Amino acid sequence: MQQYNAIKSKHPDALLLFRVGDFYETFGEDAVKAAKILGIILTHRNNGGDKTELAGFPHHSLNTYLPKLVKAGQRVAICDQLEDPKMTKSIVKRGVTELVTPGVALNDDILSSKSNNFLCALHFGRNKLGISFLDISTGEFYTAEGSMEQMDKLLQNFSPNEILVSKSHRKEFTELFGTHFHSFYLEDWIFQEDYALESLTNHFKTKTLKGFGIEHLNHGIIASGAIMHYLSETQHSRLQHINKIQRIAEEEYVWMDRFTIRNLELYHSTNLNAVTLLNIIDRTLSPMGGRLLKRWLALPLKNIEKIQQRHQIVSHLKTEEGQLEKIQHWIKQMGDLERLISKLATGKINPKEVVQLKNSLEAVVPIKQLAETSSNTSLQNMGEQLDDCETLRSKIKEVLNEEAPINIAKGNTIAQGYSEELDELRNLAFSSKDYLDKMLERETEATGISSLKIASNNVFGYYIEVRNTHKDKVPEGWVRKQTLVNAERYITEELKEYEAKILGAEERIYSLEQQLFEQLLMWMQEYISPVQQNAQLIAQLDCLCGFAQLAKENNYVEPEINESTELNIKDGRHPVIEKQLPLGESYVANDVLLNRDEQQIIMITGPNMSGKSAILRQTALIVLLAQMGSFVPASEAHIGIVDKIFTRVGASDNISMGESTFMVEMNETASILNNLSERSLVLLDEIGRGTSTYDGISIAWAISEYLHEHPSRAKTLFATHYHELNEMTNTFTRIKNYNVSVKELKDNVLFLRKLVPGGSEHSFGIHVAKMAGMPQQVVQKANKILKKLEKSHSSEEMTDTLQAAQNEMQLSFFNLDDPLLEEIKEEILHLDIDTLTPVEALMKLNEIKRLLTKKKKASS
Numbered sequence: 001m002q003q004y005n006a007i008k009s010k011h012p013d014a015l016l017l018f019r020v021g022d023f024y025e026t027f028g029e030d031a032v033k034a035a036k037i038l039g040i041i042l043t044h045r046n047n048g049g050d051k052t053e054l055a056g057f058p059h060h061s062l063n064t065y066l067p068k069l070v071k072a073g074q075r076v077a078i079c080d081q082l083e084d085p086k087m088t089k090s091i092v093k094r095g096v097t098e099l100v101t102p103g104v105a106l107n108d109d110i111l112s113s114k115s116n117n118f119l120c121a122l123h124f125g126r127n128k129l130g131i132s133f134l135d136i137s138t139g140e141f142y143t144a145e146g147s148m149e150q151m152d153k154l155l156q157n158f159s160p161n162e163i164l165v166s167k168s169h170r171k172e173f174t175e176l177f178g179t180h181f182h183s184f185y186l187e188d189w190i191f192q193e194d195y196a197l198e199s200l201t202n203h204f205k206t207k208t209l210k211g212f213g214i215e216h217l218n219h220g221i222i223a224s225g226a227i228m229h230y231l232s233e234t235q236h237s238r239l240q241h242i243n244k245i246q247r248i249a250e251e252e253y254v255w256m257d258r259f260t261i262r263n264l265e266l267y268h269s270t271n272l273n274a275v276t277l278l279n280i281i282d283r284t285l286s287p288m289g290g291r292l293l294k295r296w297l298a299l300p301l302k303n304i305e306k307i308q309q310r311h312q313i314v315s316h317l318k319t320e321e322g323q324l325e326k327i328q329h330w331i332k333q334m335g336d337l338e339r340l341i342s343k344l345a346t347g348k349i350n351p352k353e354v355v356q357l358k359n360s361l362e363a364v365v366p367i368k369q370l371a372e373t374s375s376n377t378s379l380q381n382m383g384e385q386l387d388d389c390e391t392l393r394s395k396i397k398e399v400l401n402e403e404a405p406i407n408i409a410k411g412n413t414i415a416q417g418y419s420e421e422l423d424e425l426r427n428l429a430f431s432s433k434d435y436l437d438k439m440l441e442r443e444t445e446a447t448g449i450s451s452l453k454i455a456s457n458n459v460f461g462y463y464i465e466v467r468n469t470h471k472d473k474v475p476e477g478w479v480r481k482q483t484l485v486n487a488e489r490y491i492t493e494e495l496k497e498y499e500a501k502i503l504g505a506e507e508r509i510y511s512l513e514q515q516l517f518e519q520l521l522m523w524m525q526e527y528i529s530p531v532q533q534n535a536q537l538i539a540q541l542d543c544l545c546g547f548a549q550l551a552k553e554n555n556y557v558e559p560e561i562n563e564s565t566e567l568n569i570k571d572g573r574h575p576v577i578e579k580q581l582p583l584g585e586s587y588v589a590n591d592v593l594l595n596r597d598e599q600q601i602i603m604i605t606g607p608n609m610s611g612k613s614a615i616l617r618q619t620a621l622i623v624l625l626a627q628m629g630s631f632v633p634a635s636e637a638h639i640g641i642v643d644k645i646f647t648r649v650g651a652s653d654n655i656s657m658g659e660s661t662f663m664v665e666m667n668e669t670a671s672i673l674n675n676l677s678e679r680s681l682v683l684l685d686e687i688g689r690g691t692s693t694y695d696g697i698s699i700a701w702a703i704s705e706y707l708h709e710h711p712s713r714a715k716t717l718f719a720t721h722y723h724e725l726n727e728m729t730n731t732f733t734r735i736k737n738y739n740v741s742v743k744e745l746k747d748n749v750l751f752l753r754k755l756v757p758g759g760s761e762h763s764f765g766i767h768v769a770k771m772a773g774m775p776q777q778v779v780q781k782a783n784k785i786l787k788k789l790e791k792s793h794s795s796e797e798m799t800d801t802l803q804a805a806q807n808e809m810q811l812s813f814f815n816l817d818d819p820l821l822e823e824i825k826e827e828i829l830h831l832d833i834d835t836l837t838p839v840e841a842l843m844k845l846n847e848i849k850r851l852l853t854k855k856k857k858a859s860s
């Protein structure tokens with residue numbers, strides 16, 4: 001226990017797996033945690049009078065249990081026996097051989113193939129933050145620095161599995177970024193520029209960081225240094241695959257803040273079962289392609305030339321179907337080239353994986369040839385950059401057996417014919433049966449014992465077995481080793497010599513195989529860079545093939561990207577909703593035209609559920625898809641390059657969310673207004689809804705006016721219930737009214753989903769009440785009140801009361817039996833609207849309002 005305590009004290013923050021014989025044991029609090037997470041039995045043992053908790057599992061189950069612990073957010077220190085227990089009489093030497101944490105993992109069972117596993121470090125500077133991301137399983141290393149908002153967006157994009165922060169910024173970190181990340185707090189001194197610079201230059205073996213273009217990012221460097229420190233702390237020293245660090249050049253990518261990323265449901269959704277854009281567009285076939293696609297989606301391009309290059313390749317592959325099919329066929333054969341090469345660098349690759357690496361590289365050969373001979377120059381370029389790694393492949397082929405095992409101890413790793421010594425030893429081991437058969441034949445003849453048997457066991461080694469009936473015929477020179485009930489076992493001089501030779505051969509085979517395998521791995525280190533480059537190119541090609549496939553399957557067209565500031569989409573569709581419509585329903589495509597001169601702001605009105613949000617989002621998604629290099633769901637799209645996309649959605653109702661939500665909504669909107677640019681696309685969905693009608697309208701009005709008057713003239717789509725906003729167009733020339741058309745049937749509404757010019761006259765809130773199951777008469781009556789009120793629009797109080805009544809009606813869907821609600825219903829039903837003067841209507845409404853307040857009080 002002393003040894004355990006000493007080791008545990010060095011890793012107080014980690015769950016310590018302590019190897020004892022064939023088990024990994026955990027003690028004390030670690031045991032309680034492990035038992036809970038792993039569902040293993042928690043026992044107790046007496047430790048000098050104290051009771052200690054204990055939980056363990058067999059050592060060979062490490063690969064099953066370790067991922068569970070890490071996925072549950074634990075940092076796990078693996079403490080192994082550093083010497084053979086048989087060879088020592090005192091306590092076996094033990095030490096931590098690896099510290100596995102959520103952000104530093106190489107184990108396939110922990111990693112998910114289509115996602116990166118990023119470790120992040122965040123440095124809080126005086127007026128800026130520095131950030132760094134590293135995926136040790138792929139070798140990708142990035143850094144950036146900037147404002148809290150920028151860091152927040154990067155965290156959202158990279159979604160790291162673990163974040164390192166200095167201890168003194170613990171509080172600040174959780175206040176700014178929440179508590180949902182796995183975070184680990186390091187000593188403050190680690191976040192120092194000199195130390196960071198030294199760690200990085202030592203690692204990259206360079207004098208400065210100029211070559212990486214990050215030398216001016218002091219805060220980013222500090223964060224990256226903290227990552228290097230953490231790697232050494234977690235016992236990761238073989239890191240040759242991390243051979244560059246890249247600046248995240250944010251100015252090259254479309255800016256989307258976290259609300260936008262979340263709201264557009266690009267790759268996460270608050271609803272676990274919801275389909276995201278990524279789900280729809282991911283047609284990649286390799287793990288590295290899948291990971292790159294996520295990156296492309298998070299960072300759409302702003303450089304027209306680069307975007308067009310992607311479009312050209314997609315277009316080429318879409319028409320040259322044969323070529324697409326062949327390239328995809330070969331990509332499918334490929335393993336995770338990027339992670340295999342990282343395993344090589346970190347010394348964690350097994351023989352079977354080296355063969356896999358070779359096979360993956362073999363698939364590169366036909367892809368290279370197909371790309372080089374294609375008629376598309378960008379594709380030809382990619383082909384030329386692919387390295388067929390011929391020497392590497394033939395070396396692996398020469399050294400390794402095609403069927404090499406995962407575990408080298410199983411034997412047969414090295415190919416026949418590679419080492420003469422190994423072949424001889426193998427001959428010796430394999431010919432043993434033959435040799436023993438001959439010996440048996442000779443001895444049977446010499447002794448005249450017909451039932452002799454030669455065999456071996458772990459305890460006594462080789463022996464000759466003689467049944468008791470022939471005991472008297474045993475020659476003198478034989479030495480008895482073991483007595484059984486019916487037989488005796490002997491050893492002879494010849495057998496002893498043979499045994500020494502055979503056992504020696506087996507041991508030698510094992511060590512020779514290991515030695516040759518290690519030599520091969522050493523030799524292969526040189527190829528880390530070219531293989532990494534191949535992996536990146538294949539990932540890109542995989543994404544582009546995926547886009548071509550997607551365009552073919554879903555009828556997407558090539559967008560035209562230009563320098564203008566106009567957005568002109570014809571027959572645009574929402575890529576996700578169109579795939580989810582009930583059978584028989586088809587998506588209604590819509591045109592959207594936005595520019596800075598005539599139609600800068602589109603005010604979209606229409607009843608709930610008519611499709612306003614869908615139009616807003618599909619416009620943003622089409623722009624995003626286009627700028628990440630994909631074709632788009634439309635019949636035509638001309639896109640003046642967009643540099644920022646902002647989305648804000650109003651809080652759904654202030655009763656359930658509280659006033660503070662409304663403030664949040666306003667703050668969020670304010671941050672848009674402060675960051676506008678000429679190429680921004682702004683989507684505002686029901687902004688202002690989270691307050692009373694009067695305030696809501698005023699705020700929505702003020703925001704629209706601001707956007708209209710702002711010199712950026714940012715293109716804006718504004719979806720709203722407030723038909724009052726339709727009046728804005730009379731004063732503000734670039735605001736245009738549209739509505740999502742509906743057809744009013746006798747007692748119902750038919751959604752046509754077509755965006756047509758013009759405002760809409762009703763707010764239709766009552767239709768929703770009806771859809772929510774309100775009795776027919778109540779709805780009719782409410783309609784009448786509404787009309788009356790619309791005529792005497794003067795009183796804001798009336799509008800408010802009505803709004804509250806509508807809200808209440810919607811709520812009533814959940815609780816129709818409520819007696820107070822019954823009373824309100826009665827009140828509405830007994831109004832004789834046609835005979836009331838506006839003043840009487842107001843009084844009646846006040847009565848309703850009083851009842852509503854009573855109800856609100858009762859329910860709170």
Ligand SMILES: Nc1ncnc2c1ncn2[C@@H]1O[C@H](COP(=O)(O)OP(=O)(O)OP(=O)(O)O)[C@@H](O)[C@H]1O
Pocket residue numbers: 577581586587588589606607608609610611612613614615719753
């Ligand atoms: N163009 C369309 N074609 C077919 N179905 C559509 C279309 N647009 C929307 N829908 C369907 O209508 C539903 C409601 O659309 P959406 O959420 O955009 O309405 P909304 O007007 O924004 O409603 P609310 O005001 O309540 O937010 C969608 O989930 C989708 O199923």
